[in-house]
Amino acid sequence: MKSFNLDRRQFLAGSAGLVATSMAAPAGVLAQSQSISALMPGVLLPESLRGPAEAATGAAIENLPYVSPTDTVAKLLAPGAQGRYDLINNMMNFVTEPLMAADALQPLDLSKVPNWDQLSPYWQSQAVMKDGEVYMIPCMWAYDSVLYNKDFIPEDDEVTQSWGVMFDDRYAGRIAPRDDAYQMITLTALHLGVEEPATMSRSDIKEIQAFLISKKANFRTLWSSFGEAVNLMSSQEVWAMVGWMPMRLALQKQGMNVTNNWPSEGLMTFQNGLFIPKGSQKTDLAHAAANFFISQEYASELAKLMDYGVTNEAVINGFSQETIDRVGYDIFDRGVKTYPYTWPAEMDAWIEAWNSFKVA
Amino acid sequence: MPAPRTPKPFPGIRPFGNPLLLMAPGLVFLLCIGLAPVILTVVLSFWRSSIFGTTPDFQFGNYARILAEPVYWQLLVHTLRVALVTTLACLVIGYPLAWFLSTRPNRTKVIWLIAIFVPFWISYVVRTFAWLPILGVNGLINSTLIRIGVIDAPLDWLLYTSGTTYLGLVYVYILFMTLPIYLSLQRLDPLVISAAADLGARPSSILRRVILPLTLPGVLSGSLMVFLLSISAYVTPRLLGGPSGVMFGTIVADQFLTSNNWAFGAALATSLMLVIILVLSLMAMIPPVRRAMLSN
Amino acid sequence: MSVTDTHSGRQAMSEASPRIRVPYANLKRLLTVYVAVLLFVLYLPLGVVALLSFSETGSISFPMGEPTVRWYGEVATNNTLLASLGRSLLIGSLSATIATLIALLLGLAFRHDTKLKPYALGLILLPLLLPGVVGGAVLFVFFGLLGVKNGLWTTVLPAHIVYVLPFAFLTLSPRLKGFNRTIEEAAVDLGARPAMVFTRVVWPIVKPAVFATSLFAFTLSFDEFIRTLFVTGFDRTVPVLFWVTVTEQGAPYLPAMAVIIMLISIAASAVAFLLDSKKK
Known part of the structure; x- marks a missing residue:
């Protein structure tokens, strides 16, 4: 990376650089009011929480289009990324390893995050630490499972309690996988009996690719984002899909007879953390925003709007038993088998396998 | 169109202004924002990218990967086929439409033109998306057919197949074909057709030997537009294509917008540019095409 | 009407166009039916969007x-939506104005004979020959490596200018070459300086063409999506907003939003069209 930076400086000295900087100048003048660049899934900053979040931060939060955890890592480590982003909210169990290895984050100043004291002891213990300093603060957790329409797929069908419902020929043509290499290959691997998908060999990956291709005719289409997915289920274009907790809620609110499964091979879980990349020039504002995203106000709204799990102790203790049962906030106590999102050793091979599936 | 030779006119007084100064702003801008990015992308395509960043070591790894992995070849062939079929379909569907437009009397022509244009004033993202509620399982077509008793079960193949991708592409790009053909039909001298008819040519040979050759420039520029637009289609295959809704353009875009493998994305983009140059030069070798290009 | 004469740069509708005789009468009828079916298909999605904008379900x-x-x-x-519309209007008019201005200067330069012309032409046409995804990708790489932060003014505006410039040039340049230069020559003969030749002779002649070109450039910019998607920051233009609304939110208000934009563009285009045709 060092040599690259030198190159970039030389390049900047060129005429093209002059043009670009002269264009950047008026932008600086126009952007007088304060703002921070955030990178977080849109579902974690719904419109109704934007006002309070920006008030608490004292700046506009410009949340850039979010794609995936892989993409977040790549964006942070991409050329010219230093200083582009001020606050990230992403799957900590997934992105910690590459980001810490690349030394891409700054230690957080907990004195600027007073709400840290409101986290439950468990979630405080889950923070990412190095040399006695905190780098990531947990702010929410969730699981991904198969959402299915009970009008078409009976709840008592045994296959619903496995990832196998995605591949069952009886529901052929009515299934929508997610267009995401990591998630689809992981759940297929789990379904095919791979214990540790993240470290599986290339020949295992090839086998999974072949299995996916053999089931391709069963899939109606692939979804890539929240809106597409919800629309697929609500228009009854598909009966089952890999889905998120807020999708289940959105569909239930529309009156759809939709629930989720508890795959016996392991429910995919993740916890999101807040962190500040190196190079951010607006660390005070970023800390203020991070403080809001673990506040009681934010956590209770997020749980209410999205069904997500949260880390603020007061909010956790305030859940009714009915809510806990409905959402599944007690999955860890219930002994549901879980598989936390884990960074795969050979991500490129995974992406290639997924592309081969799509082209096949 | 072979232009009739005219004697060179009196050269006249030189136009005002210094050509270099007049060109300067445009050329500087185009060099910086037009050409420099392309060169930079080609350079970057020899760099090394991983999920941990992009480093400038000169190597052919990205191209080796494109050549070694069959998936990229299959995708390229698939994409070329989609682009060519879309171009042909637009031509076959658009030509009669252009003919119809050019044969309207002057007073109503404007109205017809507006009628054809209005759908294209709406963002093509929306126009593409709108096919979902039309073609879906519970969509307009299926529910209508079921209600009038033509079918019992919804037709699944209406949506999320390669046919849907073609439909979507032709739908959004047909105007880019119709318009240039319409313009070259406008320029067609009706006397030429009368002359051919007077000389005893049958309608079919008038069409083949007179009208088609004379409108070839329009056909070519329309085809070029549609080809370039559909070869890099992104929205249509993603929204309508189903599980196989992947084209070269979507993979290129994914490298930058999703997996952030810049160097590899640059290599894919460079390959696409090369393929386009190759296809265009191959086309330019066909004699009538070459003549039409030169006369344009 | 600007859009009709973009690709060839010739005037299309202003000239009287004698009708071409269709040889077979029943072919004529068939053609009418064909066009009716085509129009139905062209309008079907719009009708469906309009219909669904009144849908009760979410x-x-x-x-x-x-x-x-x-x-x-x-x-x-x-x-x-309003903010995006404002941005799209702003970017559209700015990029149209700048591109038309540059195209005008280039067109004036192209009236001279210089050795530079073929190279300049290649440079001008380059963005036109890059397919959208590639055009977006190269700018993404360029701005990324320079460390230019994505934004409306930093990246979206230059991307739009470079996209519409070739179209503006191709529309405008034939008009600059095409008009009868006798008046211009007479003016020079009578001792007019270049500035005066431009303001008093050339400008009045090419003004309608410049107006039509900028209008066309505006429509191109207003509907530009894929290049913008690559370089967009937080401030979205209308097509990017549509994309985000379709894919990320699946918001039930999307059809209503589309209908409103539809009506605005139709109204704006109709006004522009009327103004334009009045002139001729």
């Missing part, structure tokens, strides 16, 4: 339940 699909206008209310109170 999903953009059939069946749609009792008609309701609540999505229009939601769009009206939601300022993201």
Whole structure:
């Protein structure tokens, strides 16, 4: 990376650089009011929480289009990324390893995050630490499972309690996988009996690719984002899909007879953390925003709007038993088998396998 | 169109202004924002990218990967086929439409033109998306057919197949074909057709030997537009294509917008540019095409 | 009408066009039927969007339940659409103005004979020959490596200018070469300086063409999506907003939003069209 930076400086000295900087100048003048660049899934900053979040931060939060955890890592480590982003909210169990290895984050100043004291002891213990300093603060957790329409797929069908419902020929043509290499290959691997998908060999990956291709005719289409997915289920274009907790809620609110499964091979879980990349020039504002995203106000709204799990102790203790049962906030106590999102050793091979599936 | 030779006119007084100064702003801008990015992308395509960043070591790894992995070849062939079929379909569907437009009397022509244009004033993202509620399982077509008793079960193949991708592409790009053909039909001298008819040519040979050759420039520029637009289609295959809704353009875009493998994305983009140059030069070798290009 | 004469740069509708005789009468009838079917297909998606904008259910699909206008209310109170519309109008008019200006200068330069012309032409046409995804990708790489932060003014505006410039040049340049230069020569003969030749002779002649070109450039910019997607920052233009609304939010107010934009573009284009045709 060092040599690259030198190159970039030389390049900047060129005429093209002059043009670009002269264009950047008026932008600086126009952007007088304060703002921070955030990178977080849109579902974690719904419109109704934007006002309070920006008030608490004292700046506009410009949340850039979010794609995936892989993409977040790549964006942070991409050329010219230093200083582009001020606050990230992403799957900590997934992105910690590459980001810490690349030394891409700054230690957080907990004195600027007073709400840290409101986290439950468990979630405080889950923070990412190095040399006695905190780098990531947990702010929410969730699981991904198969959402299915009970009008078409009976709840008592045994296959619903496995990832196998995605591949069952009886529901052929009515299934929508997610267009995401990591998630689809992981759940297929789990379904095919791979214990540790993240470290599986290339020949295992090839086998999974072949299995996916053999089931391709069963899939109606692939979804890539929240809106597409919800629309697929609500228009009854598909009966089952890999889905998120807020999708289940959105569909239930529309009156759809939709629930989720508890795959016996392991429910995919993740916890999101807040962190500040190196190079951010607006660390005070970023800390203020991070403080809001673990506040009681934010956590209770997020749980209410999205069904997500949260880390603020007061909010956790305030859940009714009915809510806990409905959402599944007690999955860890219930002994549901879980598989936390884990960074795969050979991500490129995974992406290639997924592309081969799509082209096949 | 072979232009009739005219004697060179009196050269006249030189136009005002210094050509270099007049060109300067445009050329500087185009060099910086037009050409420099392309060169930079080609350079970057020899760099090394991983999920941990992009480093400038000169190597052919990205191209080796494109050549070694069959998936990229299959995708390229698939994409070329989609682009060519879309171009042909637009031509076959658009030509009669252009003919119809050019044969309207002057007073109503404007109205017809507006009628054809209005759908294209709406963002093509929306126009593409709108096919979902039309073609879906519970969509307009299926529910209508079921209600009038033509079918019992919804037709699944209406949506999320390669046919849907073609439909979507032709739908959004047909105007880019119709318009240039319409313009070259406008320029067609009706006397030429009368002359051919007077000389005893049958309608079919008038069409083949007179009208088609004379409108070839329009056909070519329309085809070029549609080809370039559909070869890099992104929205249509993603929204309508189903599980196989992947084209070269979507993979290129994914490298930058999703997996952030810049160097590899640059290599894919460079390959696409090369393929386009190759296809265009191959086309330019066909004699009538070459003549039409030169006369344009 | 600007859009009709873009690709060839010739005037299309202003000249009287004698009708071409269609040889077979029944072919004529067939053609009419064909065009009717085509028009139906062209308008079907628009009709469906308009219909679904009144859908009661929260999903953009059939069946749609009792008609309701609540999505229009939601769009009206939601300022993201208005903000995006403002941005698209701003970017559209700015990029159209700048590109037309540059194209005008280039067109004037192209009236001279210089050795530079073929190279310049290649440079001008380059962005036109890059397919959208590639055009977006190269700018993404360029701005990324330079460390230019994505934004409306930093990246979107230059991307739009470079995209519309070739179209502006191709539309404008034939008009600059095409007009009768005798008047211009007479003016020079009578001792007019270049500035005067431009303001008093050339400008009045090419003004309508410049106006039409900028209008066309504006429509191109207004509907530009894929290049913008690559370089967009937080401030979205209308097509990017549509994309985000379709894919990320699946918002039930999308059809209402589309109908509103539809009406605005039709009204604006109709006004421009009327102004333009009045002139001729």
